[in-house]
Amino acid sequence: MAEAKNLNCSGSTNVTDIAHPLPPRATWHALEAHATRLGASPVPSLFASEAQRYAELSLSHDGILVDFSKQHIDPAALGALLELARQCDLSTAIGALFAAQPLNFTERRAALHMALRGSCAVPQRDQAAMRDTSARVRAFVDGMRNGNIIGANGQPIQRVVNLGIGGSDLGPRFVVEALTRHADPRAPQIRFVANVDPLELDLVLAEADPHTTLFIISSKSFTTAETLANARAALRWLRNGLGDDADIGRHLAAVSNATSAATAFGVPGERVFQLPEWVGGRYSVWSAIGLPAMLALGSAGFEHFLAGGRSMDEHFRDTPLQHNLPVLMGLIGLWNASFMDIDSLALLPYAHALRSLPAWLQQLEMESNGKRCTRDASAVEIQTSPIIWGGSGTVGQHAFHQLFYQGTRRVALDFVVIAGGTDERERMLVDNALAQSAALMSGRDLQAAQASLRARNLPETEVERLAPHLVCPGNQPSTTILLPTLTPYTLGQLMALYEHKVFVQGWIWGINSFDQYGVELGKDMARQLASGNAENHDPSTAGLMAAVAAMRARADEQS
Ligand code: F6P
Numbered sequence: 059m060a061e062a063k064n065l066n067c068s069g070s071t072n073v074t075d076i077a078h079p080l081p082p083r084a085t086w087h088a089l090e091a092h093a094t095r096l097g098a099s100p101v102p103s104l105f106a107s108e109a110q111r112y113a114e115l116s117l118s119h120d121g122i123l124v125d126f127s128k129q130h131i132d133p134a135a136l137g138a139l140l141e142l143a144r145q146c147d148l149s150t151a152i153g154a155l156f157a158a159q160p161l162n163f164t165e166r167r168a169a170l171h172m173a174l175r176g177s178c179a180v181p182q183r184d185q186a187a188m189r190d191t192s193a194r195v196r197a198f199v200d201g202m203r204n205g206n207i208i209g210a211n212g213q214p215i216q217r218v219v220n221l222g223i224g225g226s227d228l229g230p231r232f233v234v235e236a237l238t239r240h241a242d243p244r245a246p247q248i249r250f251v252a253n254v255d256p257l258e259l260d261l262v263l264a265e266a267d268p269h270t271t272l273f274i275i276s277s278k279s280f281t282t283a284e285t286l287a288n289a290r291a292a293l294r295w296l297r298n299g300l301g302d303d304a305d306i307g308r309h310l311a312a313v314s315n316a317t318s319a320a321t322a323f324g325v326p327g328e329r330v331f332q333l334p335e336w337v338g339g340r341y342s343v344w345s346a347i348g349l350p351a352m353l354a355l356g357s358a359g360f361e362h363f364l365a366g367g368r369s370m371d372e373h374f375r376d377t378p379l380q381h382n383l384p385v386l387m388g389l390i391g392l393w394n395a396s397f398m399d400i401d402s403l404a405l406l407p408y409a410h411a412l413r414s415l416p417a418w419l420q421q422l423e424m425e426s427n428g429k430r431c432t433r434d435a436s437a438v439e440i441q442t443s444p445i446i447w448g449g450s451g452t453v454g455q456h457a458f459h460q461l462f463y464q465g466t467r468r469v470a471l472d473f474v475v476i477a478g479g480t481d482e483r484e485r486m487l488v489d490n491a492l493a494q495s496a497a498l499m500s501g502r503d504l505q506a507a508q509a510s511l512r513a514r515n516l517p518e519t520e521v522e523r524l525a526p527h528l529v530c531p532g533n534q535p536s537t538t539i540l541l542p543t544l545t546p547y548t549l550g551q552l553m554a555l556y557e558h559k560v561f562v563q564g565w566i567w568g569i570n571s572f573d574q575y576g577v578e579l580g581k582d583m584a585r586q587l588a589s590g591n592a593e594n595h596d597p598s599t600a601g602l603m604a605a606v607a608a609m610r611a612r613a614d615e616q617s
Pocket of ligand 1: 223227277280281340
């Protein structure tokens with residue numbers, strides 16, 4: 059891995075394995091000018107002037123429909139964004155991504171997670187290892203479902219706890235949660251623990267029996283402090299419950315590339331499942347990191363998930379830019395973040411099953427594109443990744459949607475909707491999603507506010523007093539993604555759609571979507587703080603360390 063210190067924006071690192079044309083300044087300026095002009099025409103007015111707007115801006119692929127027509131975009135802006143993509147040679151970049159070019163230019167390696175979905179070739183040198191891992195994973199999954207994976211005293215394993223953080227948690231957690239209804243009845247109970255706060259593991263272990271519990275230590279590097287601390291705590295819990303002489307290895311598996319560190323920890327060698335180096339943590343759910351999802355869905359169910367991802371890969375790779383869902387989603391997101399001054403994107407899945415979509419996308423998007431240093435080591439001059447947040451509908455409607463209606467900020471919104479539910483309440487979800495996107499676009503002006511108050515027969519003085527408080531400016535830009543149903547296949551499509559959207563944006567901004575040097579700074583600081591030396595810290599941090607030390611001393615005295 060390259061040293062972070064070589065990569066500051068004024069440094070000289072300049073890896074140019076693939077041509078990455080950045081657009082001339084004039085292109086950015088033209089887009090800025092266009093955004094300013096378009097700002098004077100709110101989204102509803104665009105429907106009035108473009109008769110075919112919905113037909114032209116809602117696109118389908120393989121059962122998914124994505125409607126961009128409520129975005130604050132017009133044909134000229136879209137044309138300019140597509141021209142921007144051409145100037146950046148986006149089509150060539152997409153080809154290079156699938157051809158295993160080292161687009162992760164700081165770490166000088168490819169980002170080839172699509173190969174796990176069978177959408178492009180696995181490099182020859184990795185084929186044998188991948189075949190071996192996938193055969194061992196399949197045997198493990200089948201063994202678990204057939205009751206052949208047994209604990210130290212011979213009882214079948216019935217509960218699996220995944221210990222991991224970041225990409226080693228968010229992806230598999232999201233998939234397992236999202237596809238609860240597709241879980242095989244023979245699958246073990248699956249739980250996830252990410253936080254190093256003991257409460258999270260304690261809560262999971264409170265309902266677990268050590269004789270029938272297995273831990274997956276999921277860490278590509280096997281160096282992540284939180285995961286290893288939780289793994290050590292799990293080991294203590296197993297020893298306490300099973301006795302020091304028990305064969306604890308029967309209760310452990312690992313997903314990691316650090317095979318010797320995992321085996322030194324006590325994981326049997328045949329239960330250490332590797333993933334290729336070219337799979338980044340936040341793109342790793344398709345690899346052995348997806349083991350919890352494989353256990354829940356079975357190998358065949360997981361294959362459907364991969365097939366959904368593959369369908370989106372093929373669409374992304376083979377479809378002209380102007381009809382390409384991830385490309386359009388990327389360009390429109392970039393338009394909002396870089397030109398319309400919209401600094402956040404709220405993910406609004408109208409499905410309890412998709413409640414962890416915002417958390418999964420936070421890592422995918424913010425760890426990928428929360429960057430400022432371009433390939434040629436200059437600083438980007440426009441805003442990059444928006445802040446990703448959100449929560450599931452309709453719950454959010456009774457909480458943070460108020461800010462969308464009457465707050466002072468514009469927020470871009472992604473509504474993710476499962477259209478084909480047959481239960482009355484599932485239909486309510488869909489109706490609510492469509493109602494929210496419509497109301498947030500149209501808003502309510504003063505006249506409409508007055509009319510609604512008069513309809514309640516209020517005296518005219520009350521109408522005048524209250525009406526301004528009912529005004530909602532509307533004009534919040536949104537995309538609506540309609541999935542026919544939620545299955546392993548459609549979930550795979552959805553997740554690959556977002557992955558490729560992130561790639562499109564990173565490429566156009568000229569940053570590396572596949573490294574994460576920033577987070578290393580925080581890790582270094584945590585190590586320094588753990589050493590307890592306050593001397594080298596700023597006065598605030600040193601003061602807080604002293605206050606913590608005093609509180610700890612009191613807590614120790616009282617315990
Ligand atoms: O700290 C960030 C990060 O490196 C993520 O990119 C990664 O998904 C996570 O930590 C976990 O890493 P590992 O799988 O090596 O424990």
